[in-house]
Amino acid sequence: MKKTNWGIMATGKITESFANALNAVPDACLCAAASRSIEKASAFAEKFGAVKAYGSYEELARDGNVDIIYIATPMSCHYENVKLCFEYGKNVLCEKTLTLNGSQLEELIGIAREKGLFFMEAMWMKCLPHFKKALEWYREGRIGSIKAIKADFSNACDYDENDRLFRNDLGGGALLDLCVYPLSLVTSFLGFDYKNIMSAVHIGGENVDMNEAIIMQYEDAFASIFTGFCAENENRAVIIGEKGRISTNPWFFCTDTVRLYDKSGALVEESITPHIKNGYEYEIIEAQKCLNEGLKESPVIPLPDTLKILRIMDGLRNDWKFRFDGE
Ligand SMILES: NC(=O)c1ccc[n+]([C@@H]2O[C@H](COP(=O)([O-])OP(=O)(O)OC[C@H]3O[C@@H](n4cnc5c(N)ncnc54)[C@H](OP(=O)(O)O)[C@@H]3O)[C@@H](O)[C@H]2O)c1
Numbered sequence: 001m002k003k004t005n006w007g008i009m010a011t012g013k014i015t016e017s018f019a020n021a022l023n024a025v026p027d028a029c030l031c032a033a034a035s036r037s038i039e040k041a042s043a044f045a046e047k048f049g050a051v052k053a054y055g056s057y058e059e060l061a062r063d064g065n066v067d068i069i070y071i072a073t074p075m076s077c078h079y080e081n082v083k084l085c086f087e088y089g090k091n092v093l094c095e096k097t098l099t100l101n102g103s104q105l106e107e108l109i110g111i112a113r114e115k116g117l118f119f120m121e122a123m124w125m126k127c128l129p130h131f132k133k134a135l136e137w138y139r140e141g142r143i144g145s146i147k148a149i150k151a152d153f154s155n156a157c158d159y160d161e162n163d164r165l166f167r168n169d170l171g172g173g174a175l176l177d178l179c180v181y182p183l184s185l186v187t188s189f190l191g192f193d194y195k196n197i198m199s200a201v202h203i204g205g206e207n208v209d210m211n212e213a214i215i216m217q218y219e220d221a222f223a224s225i226f227t228g229f230c231a232e233n234e235n236r237a238v239i240i241g242e243k244g245r246i247s248t249n250p251w252f253f254c255t256d257t258v259r260l261y262d263k264s265g266a267l268v269e270e271s272i273t274p275h276i277k278n279g280y281e282y283e284i285i286e287a288q289k290c291l292n293e294g295l296k297e298s299p300v301i302p303l304p305d306t307l308k309i310l311r312i313m314d315g316l317r318n319d320w321k322f323r324f325d326g327e
Pocket residue numbers: 010011012013014015034035036037040041072073074075077095096097122124164170176177
């Protein structure tokens with residue numbers, strides 16, 4: 001297998017977990033790290049063994065040895081950062097949400113396709129074994145037709161006016177940061193042909209959505225989602241079918257455990273696949289597999305689905321009369 005040379009753009013919280021995972025993936029090489037500050041880039045490169053450090057994102061995009069760039073800046077920066085990478089012909093794995101809104105993403109997908117570049121959302125949940133197992137059980141008919149899905153993601157986050165989570169100008173808010181997970185889960189099982197979507201929101205912080213409750217009504221099923229920064233929840237996902245149910249461990253998007261129950265509630269099967277490192281390795285393996293096979297889009301995280309999810313979020317924000325700076 002050919003080695004894949006990775007560049008990491010930004011040195012924030014998530015990049016540390018990503019770099020740790022990258023260093024555990026066979027055939028992955030951490031080639032370069034870039035920050036807006038050369039001191040931060042150098043410290044990061046030294047800590048994680050990157051060959052080069054750059055004090056600007058453009059230098060990373062220009063590096064001819066880099067095959068793919070992982071972008072982990074705040075949401076409001078993704079559109080410009082991805083465009084910069086595409087300008088220099090770089091493949092991109094970018095953190096969720098890929099952009100602030102559907103229009104920005106549509107434009108980026110157009111550029112990637114025109115230039116023949118690989119482009120994928122770092123929706124790591126969809127690459128994890130427990131999530132694939134849950135989908136497999138459902139597709140095998142083990143729970144019959146789905147009647148309801150319940151998926152919450154609520155965190156206790158201390159308010160900090162400088163944190164991207166609470167800043168409108170950085171694309172903060174629970175919808176883009178957290179709700180993208182339950183929406184990705186629900187649409188993976190029930191698709192996008194819902195009949196109705198209802199929601200309620202609390203706007204706070206520096207004008208961002210702090211909590212939201214969402215109900216999606218399908219022909220014969222409901223999905224219920226609660227996301228927010230207000231308090232720590234169990235954060236399980238339960239997929240309820242007419243013949244049984246599938247239930248994840250807490251923190252449904254990153255756990256290693258999922259269980260199948262029959263109609264009477266008895267446990268039928270349990271699937272546990274311990275993470276190789278911390279779970280982020282699976283999205284890295286998926287991106288490398290696509291690059292090695294010459295795929296420009298991942299079949300596990302299809303770009304058209306990523307776009308449809310952003311469009312759902314556009315619709316919700318429209319209902320809430322909530323916009324990001326510059327939109
Ligand atoms: N998959 C996951 O589990 C997961 C978890 C957390 C976050 N995320 C995603 O990863 C991305 C980053 O999240 P994070 O929690 O790592 O954020 P963070 O700690 O705030 O770091 C963001 C980094 O982006 C860079 N940056 C560029 N322009 C910036 C600006 N105008 N203001 C602030 N920072 C700027 C900075 O790096 P430099 O100073 O080095 O340039 C900063 O350290 C988001 O898209 C988020 O949704 C994913």
